[in-house]
Amino acid sequence: MNLIKLVSRPNLPDSSKLQKDFQQLESLSKAIELHSISDRTAVKIAEELSLVNIFPDNHDNLQKTIKKAQAQILKILEKEEK
Numbered sequence: 001m002n003l004i005k006l007v008s009r010p011n012l013p014d015s016s017k018l019q020k021d022f023q024q025l026e027s028l029s030k031a032i033e034l035h036s037i038s039d040r041t042a043v044k045i046a047e048e049l050s051l052v053n054i055f056p057d058n059h060d061n062l063q064k065t066i067k068k069a070q071a072q073i074l075k076i077l078e079k080e081e082k
Contacts, residue, residue: 003046051069
């Protein structure tokens with residue numbers, strides 16, 4: 001099962017912590033796509049990624065949402081893909 005893609009965020013400042021956090025989540029998403037994961041795990045991860053996708057670039061809680069999604073994805077992978 002393919003994961004949903006993160007919405008591109010070209011308007012984030014290049015040197016900002018927010019941009020770095022987004023790139024890290026994007027890298028994690030790409031790394032997950034390279035591995036075979038169960039459909040159940042893919043659905044859970046897709047839910048986390050879609051939560052990030054609904055936030056606009058200028059939303060105050062975007063960085064918090066990105067960090068939370070990344071933490072949740074790692075927990076899901078640890079639990080589901082032993």
